[in-house]
Each structure stands twice: as C-alpha cells, then as structure tokens.
Amino acid sequence: MNNTADKFILFSLRLITYAIVLVVGYILLDIIKNGAPALNWQFVSTFPRRSGAEGGIFPAIVGTLYLVVGTIAVSLPLGVGGAIYLAEYADQGRFNTLIRLAIITLAGVPSIVFGLFGLGLFVLFCGFGPSILAGSLTLACMVLPTIIVASEESLRAVPKGFRDASLALGATKWEMIRTNILPYSLSGMITGSILGIGRAAGETAPILLTVAAFYLPRLPKSFFDQVMALPYHLYILATQHPEADRIRHMQYGTALVLLLLVLGLSLGAIFIRTHFRKKFRW
Amino acid sequence: MSRSRKLHITDKLMRLLLVSAASTSVLIVCLIFLFLFREAGPFAFKPGLEKLLDSQWIPVSFQEEHFGVGPLLSGSALVTALAMLVTVPISVLAAIYIAEIAHPTEREFLKPFIEILASIPSVVLGFFGLLVVAPLVKTLFGLSTGLTALTGALLLSLMAIPTIISLSEDALVSVPYALKNASLALGASHLQTIFRVTLPAALPGIVAAVMLGIGRVIGETMAVLMVTGNSAILTFSPLASVRTMTATIAAEMGEVPFGSIHYQALFWIGIILLGITFALNIIAQRVLKKYGMMK
Numbered sequence: 060m061n062n063t064a065d066k067f068i069l070f071s072l073r074l075i076t077y078a079i080v081l082v083v084g085y086i087l088l089d090i091i092k093n094g095a096p097a098l099n100w101q102f103v104s105t106f107p108r109r110s111g112a113e114g115g116i117f118p119a120i121v122g123t124l125y126l127v128v129g130t131i132a133v134s135l136p137l138g139v140g141g142a143i144y145l146a147e148y149a150d151q152g153r154f155n156t157l158i159r160l161a162i163i164t165l166a167g168v169p170s171i172v173f174g175l176f177g178l179g180l181f182v183l184f185c186g187f188g189p190s191i192l193a194g195s196l197t198l199a200c201m202v203l204p205t206i207i208v209a210s211e212e213s214l215r216a217v218p219k220g221f222r223d224a225s226l227a228l229g230a231t232k233w234e235m236i237r238t239n240i241l242p243y244s245l246s247g248m249i250t251g252s253i254l255g256i257g258r259a260a261g262e263t264a265p266i267l268l269t270v271a272a273f274y275l276p277r278l279p280k281s282f283f284d285q286v287m288a289l290p291y292h293l294y295i296l297a298t299q300h301p302e303a304d305r306i307r308h309m310q311y312g313t314a315l316v317l318l319l320l321v322l323g324l325s326l327g328a329i330f331i332r333t334h335f336r337k338k339f340r341w
Numbered sequence: 342m343s344r345s346r347k348l349h350i351t352d353k354l355m356r357l358l359l360v361s362a363a364s365t366s367v368l369i370v371c372l373i374f375l376f377l378f379r380e381a382g383p384f385a386f387k388p389g390l391e392k393l394l395d396s397q398w399i400p401v402s403f404q405e406e407h408f409g410v411g412p413l414l415s416g417s418a419l420v421t422a423l424a425m426l427v428t429v430p431i432s433v434l435a436a437i438y439i440a441e442i443a444h445p446t447e448r449e450f451l452k453p454f455i456e457i458l459a460s461i462p463s464v465v466l467g468f469f470g471l472l473v474v475a476p477l478v479k480t481l482f483g484l485s486t487g488l489t490a491l492t493g494a495l496l497l498s499l500m501a502i503p504t505i506i507s508l509s510e511d512a513l514v515s516v517p518y519a520l521k522n523a524s525l526a527l528g529a530s531h532l533q534t535i536f537r538v539t540l541p542a543a544l545p546g547i548v549a550a551v552m553l554g555i556g557r558v559i560g561e562t563m564a565v566l567m568v569t570g571n572s573a574i575l576t577f578s579p580l581a582s583v584r585t586m587t588a589t590i591a592a593e594m595g596e597v598p599f600g601s602i603h604y605q606a607l608f609w610i611g612i613i614l615l616g617i618t619f620a621l622n623i624i625a626q627r628v629l630k631k632y633g634m635m636k
Contacts, residue, residue: 140362167622169560179376261462264562
C-alpha cells in the first residue's frame, strides 16, 4: 500500500473542495467590497437620475418587493395545498404519477422559457399587458415545484403516530390535518418556500419579457402597472448603459442590494428553520 | 344541519381544493406546451419549418432574413460542453471529499457555504463575470476581448457546481454501509474503497446529477447573455464569441413586433430548449428509478 500516494490524493481532493470555497468567498467579497461604498440612505431611498447614472434605486427595490409579495401570494397557497394532497391523500395511482412528472418537468423548464410562456399566456392572451400581475404569475409558476417539494418534505417529517391518534379519536381527515399536522409543519413549509422564492427575486429572464421596465418616473399604482426591478436594473446598467464604464459604483451598489435581499431571505429562512427544529423535537 | 354532516362536507370540500391545487402543476405544464406552440405555430406554414435549418441566424435584414437555429444550437452546445468539462471532475471530486472524507463539523460548514453559490442571482454572477472573469480570460489568452464562449462556460460552471455537488453527494451517501464495510474488512484502504466500491455504486446517481446540471446550464440565460459576446456564428473555438439560444431570446424578444416571423422563430427556439431540458430530465429520472435511487 502506497501511503504517500494516498496522502497526495486526499490532499488534492481537499484542495479542490477548498478552491471552490475560495471562489465563492472571492465573489461575495468582490461584490461587498466594491458595492459597500455606494450604499447609503440616498442610494436606497431616491429615484434614479440621468438614466441610472446618478441617484438611487428606490423604485427598483420597491418593484422587486412587489414581485416577491405577488409571487408568494399566488404560489404559496397552491404549492402548500398541492403538497398536502401529495403527502396526505395521494396513493400510488396514475394521477399521482402524473402530478409528480409535472413537478419534475416544471423544475427543469429554463427560466427564459417561463418568460416566453408568461408573455404568451398572461401578457398577451389574458391581456394583462406587461404588469406586476403577469410577472408575479410567471414567477409563481417557476417556483411552484420548489415550494411543493419543500412543503411535502416538511409534512412527511411529522410522525405517523400524530395522524393515527387523531383519526382514532374520530377526527375527519381534514380535521386531523388541520389540528395535528399543519401546526407542526407550517413553519417548515414556509421557510422551505421562502428559500425558493428568494431565488425568484433574483431572476431576470422571466421578468424581462413580462413586467420589467428600465425607468419609470413614479411607483406603480396597481397590479396592472409595470415596475422596475433590481435584476433588470443591474443588467441594463452593466450592459446597455452608454456610460457603463463610468458608473461601476452604481452597478456594484445595485448588485450588492440584490445580493443582500436574496441572501437575506435565504439566511432568514434557514435561521427560522433551525429555531423551529429545536422547538419541535420528537 | 348536524355537526357531523357539516364536518363531512368540509372534509370533502377541502379534499377537492387540495386536489385542484395539486393539479395546477399538471395544468401549467400543459399550458406551457400549448402557449409556446400557439405563439410559434404560424411559422410552420409560412415560411415553413425548413427555414429553421438555415445555416445562418440573421433575423433582421434589408435583403433576406435567415432564421437558422444551427449557429445558436452550436453556441449553446459549445458553452455547455466546455462548462461540463470544467464542472464534472471538480464537482464529483468535491462531492467525494464532502461525503466521504470531510470531518462532520467541516461538512456542516462546507455544504451551506457552497449552497450560497446556488442562490447568487445569475445576473449578479454575470456582472461579476463581465468585470472580473472576462478581463482575466482576455489577459490570459492575449485576446482583444474577454467576451468568449470560455468566459460563459466558466460562469455556467459556477452555477452547475452546487447542483452537481449536492446531488452527487446524495448519491454517495446513499450507498449502503454494508458495501463500504465489506470492502474495508477485506483490507482495502479508505481511498480504495471510495474509488472502487462507493463511487461505482453511486455512479447512476452521479450520471443523473450531471444530466440535471446540463439541463440547468443549457437553460441559463443572463450570465451567458452578458459575457459570451453574442455573435451568432458557427464555431467550435472556445475563445470565439458565441451566442446561445437563451441569450438570443432574451436579447431579441424586446425588439420584435408581436406576431412577426422573427417573434415566432424566437418561440421555436424556446420549444427546442424546452424539448432538450424535458428529455434530459426524463432520462435522468429513468436512470435514478432504474437503479433504485429515487428518493
């Protein structure tokens, strides 16, 4: 047995893994280091001036938040409902297989294809036009599989005894779910869902075709208005802006705010999850 | 109405609601196919699908427009292949380290840290690529521009790494202990066990992971749009500027009149993308199912 060779291989494996860690760290540091100087109250609270070369990104932040809220409002009830059905009602029948196939398929659809779909169905066919409504519905379709998978996992983590005990006392199936399953799985379902939705907040391709505008002089008044959004704002500033080379600080600032928003959502969700994991233990 | 009757009705009602919620995913998949074909459809009659086989993609022209998806398909294929060349070995080796070698506390740190990579928005990665990776590629290879297929591939690799690591690690961890212990008991070293027993046993899962990673990479839009230079030419050079299918849709959809031939052609690209990712997904699931690795 060649011990030196073994040690060398082990060392190489460790080197590769930590090289990835290093790259992740470098990306985060680069964005934080260059974005931090641009961050101040004025940057996050005022409208852009000179097509984004000066001023702030307030409407883009608001727009992204609107889209996140809209996406949650549509996808959470659908996803959680679907997960409850899959975990508590569905047997191994054809219908069940069909739903699972659909979820897997949805999870693999490229985001730009969701954009085309949203453009064809919501913007044009339903006549919503480019609007918060069309964008939120498109993003909701995109995050639906993530929410279903996360929620189902959380439901399945509730011990079987909880169900049997409730049914044995004469509860109907829904009573059993409402009183003995949901209270223990809801936190897990919601945090898992937020992780999925956080990713949607950073998506550009679907909103490119369904909602985003580069500059709007005022905040949206209804669901049928267009909005500005952080990812789209960054894309335009970095690639289409005539002064792209001279406004790096604005670009880095936008990137950092977007990153903080997305990572903040994810970290918040993970924090809540660990908290509840400690609370419910069986 | 008696209380028990009321409960019974609520029960039925909730069941119905939940079934409908679960059915929406089936509905959405059907609607995606329906609406892509609905918008793309007329192209098949005029000017006809054979137009898509043209060798050039020149959608706007004063003489004759060309809607050949070949150069875009080759752009996507080149970028994806390069990305996988970088990603697969790195990810599988890192997955081996995390699953089989790393100390448990080390694992608790490594896993979530690499997962962060998956939650960085692709437009932010694209921006990083534009300002950091592209100049690096430019100086390293002495090019006039850093916006190349290779730059796109490196960024896509960053996106595929967390997916492939996490799925490969699942596959490695799910290899039964009995197999590993039997190998160790026969006198094989830790590394011999990993490379001759655990890795082969986990291979179907890793293959599925790679296929899902490819699906993700082919469908990625913003990062490649920002750093590959976007010239629609047929090339196999990693240092040439290329244009992928996704980038074409994202870049051109904003400027086409709805319902025009160009608009329909872009929807055909969407259909091709959907077809490719759909097929990859189904095959990956088959592989997982066949080897009993389905969760």
